[in-house]
Amino acid sequence: MTRTTALLLALVTTSSLAAPASAQPHQDTQTYVDRIEALDDAGPMIGAVIVHDSDAAAKSQALLGTPLQGRAVLVKDNIETREWPTTAGSLALKDNMTGRDAPLITRLRAAGGVVLGKTNLSEWANIRDNDSSSGWSAVGGLTRNPHATDRNACGSSSGSGAAVAAGFAWAAIGTETNGSITCPASVNGIVGFKPTVGLVSRTHVVPISSTQDTAGPMARTVEDAAMLLTAIAGSDPLDPATAEADARKVDFAAGLGTASLAGVRIGVMRKQIGNRADLTAVFEQALADMERAGAVLVDIEFEPNNQMYSDSFTVLMFELREDMGKYLASLPQPAGRDTLPRTLADLIAFNQANDGAEMRWFGQDLFELAETTTDREAYEKARADALRIAGPETLDTLLAEHNVTLLVAPTRGPTWTTDLVNGDNFNGSMGFGSPPAIAGYPHLTVPMGAVERLPVGISFIGAKWADHDVLKAGAAYEKARTAELPAPSFKPWSAGD
Template sequence: MPRYLLAAASMLSLCAPAIAQERGADPSIAQSAEVYAARIAAIDDEQGLNAVIAYDPQPRAKAEAAAGSGPLFGRTVLVKDNIETREWPTTAGSLALADNLTGRDAPLIANIRRAGGVISGKTNLSEWANIRSNGSTSGWSAVGGLARNPHATDRNTCGSSSGSGAAVAAGLAWAAIGTETNGSITCPASVNGVVGFKPSVGLVSRTHVVPISSTQDTAGPMAQTVLDAALLLGAMAGADEADAATMGIPARQQDYTQGLADFSLAGVRIGVMRKQIGNRADLAAVFETALADMERAGAVLVDIEFEPDADMYEASFTVLLFELREEMGKYLRSLPGERMPRSLADLIAFNRANADREMRWFDQDLFELAERTTDRAAYEQARETAQRIAGPETLDALLAEHRVAFLVAPTRGPAWTSDLVNGDNFNGSIGFGSPAAIAGYPHLTVPMGAVERLPVGISFFGPKWADHEVLKAGAAYERARTAVLPRPSLRPWDMQAPEAAE
């Protein structure tokens, strides 16, 4: 890296904590926008991290203009490239939408700008948010290539908010926006060693966001700290008449940072999902340290033995397939311009016609299955089943039966080696994120340490609309955490010495 960029990176690392905590206008915030852009050029472009698809190389003027407004005061935000911004095309990683320059902001982006945020670029993602194929490799898109994990560049970023997680970990922006249908914020946040928050479905508008599911889709913040994630959530959330799910939210919170610094775990009952810790002794040891930290902070831990009803997963899969075809068609038909795809069938045809560039490593079996999933009565029954099991019969029942305020589990295991030939290598024994995703309940992941220098996170779950309380619990754990967190090496894992984590 050139010397001036090293100096800029060093300056950023020193001033970032102060920036994260400072709530007022600060000249260093505008200055940091310039540093972030330099880091994108040096780390993402020159070193091939592939976390960012497009960015503003000179964002300082925008940051200075926004520095007098709040609560973000000119802080830079990268945006997953399935969310529309007026400056750049919104591609969802696909060449089919390479020219999708709508000139419009999604409402959540407009909210961020009004709050003084600076949209500094678009991040790479798993193409079509990982819904195209069962054989996909997370973090790859035809537009952006393969995103790489800053902690080990031969390792995966998870998906589908791959570039957002990697960009925050590598210090390419103050924060980033991801989207989740089932694990797409929390998994990349965990394996990249950052905070990720999937809010209750309805807190954040989905208008002008490339969809999968009207039932489960939501955008959410990814940041270095829980405080930063809460600050960004407050900026992006809001009612939107074009998205019925956002209307009528009970007691909508305006400032999600309120009370985070003062919240105590003393006397708080927390359910520990023992069967969701997984089959890795090394991960279990890191998790036990996190539990011990919470106990020292006064939390009352309650062991829970539970196995989710398998019917929930089958029903949810039917919901996703049916809604993908319907919602994608609605979105595509809303796009301005000529010669744009207008249906899922059009996307399937495009991929076939461009198979050498789009389907070299994996097919589109899920797209094709969704195109055939047309039974509305079966869909409606599946939606009722999935929502009932995931919410009332799982999360609500566990919280009530064990008289706990929150549930916790490891988010995911450590990042696996990226392999475009063989696809992803998930460890399905770890984590408890699906019920919250399917029911639309809040899910927060916070870094809790590392396995072999690879980050892992701890997940906090609560009831629907308890987003503020979940964030407060995560912030309290963050203060109590004793684990030493790994720093991004920007090198392959096998080239790192064991002491690199210190």
């Protein structure tokens, strides 16, 4: 270990990751660059960042006076930025240098944010195979959880979650189709917000599903997440889903400092707490904190209609083939020759031809299934049913019948040991993230404590377009929280610690 690595390890593990109040953003940015080079590229090699800009500090300094003051943001590598290729973690797109910014990145820069680099992800946002290991891609390798480097960083936005937890940026941008912002945020001990689908543009973002995809902020505090959301939200004429975004957009950080839970009626999803006594104890402490802050808790016993899960899966498979094909066909031709894949079938063929690099650990059964999911009538029915069941018949009904503003549940249990041979080890008994993902409603996760020093989060779920209300509730809980939050250890988990 070098002296620089040892120094930074000591700094990160013994103090808050938040920048000093007196620090200027460009000074913070240099610290982030130093941490990436000492802890991601070397030392414990977290593997969260694929590429970064070593000169970002100077760019931050030049943006003082803008809304974001030159704050450094890492971007998931399925979102196009003009500086670097956008790979979605796949060698098939290693030359995908479009030279363009996604509209959400254009907005970020206009607000004074600095693109510090691109983060690793579960390859193709974890839609290639059922037996994948989250956080692995052929381009970026394996992302490690900074709280326990032998454990998983979860979701497809694993690099964004791990990077923020490790102190590699002020904030990061992730994407979610179903759990890919909220799960990595929860298990890495940070804030993650999946906004209402249609609040943030998806143009020039490698897609899975035009029905469920969205980008969203990942940060250390709810206020920071809200600031980033304000910067990137807005309508985009190339993305019809965002037609209402400008009308719905507000300063999402406004009022967070004085936000209160007093009198707020919150539905507690009792059957979604799960089967772990240790997680339940942490969740009950979070509920007690909210009650002390004046919240009115309403217990809800609810069993979801499982049809929405199968219908949503049909939607994902159909839209993966169609939306991926449209995205690939839109890519600029590199260096005057057509070397990029143009269809999902091309990606399948590429993986077969490069199976040693791409398919050593898991295959592509979901890609292959999506390629054969072509029944448009069945898709349209499944889409209508999934949206109806998840939205009006589940979330809207729960909020109305129990006269509550929000629903809460644990986001996810503690993270599991990464196993590239056998794949992920999700415990699906806890959490209520699928309904808002399928319906496209807002879902915020906020750290609520730890199980055996492994972070766990609490979910706040609200009605469609109630993004600001959800963020205010999360900020109010953040102030009321009494649980001690763990600091990243940057070493493997051990029962003896």
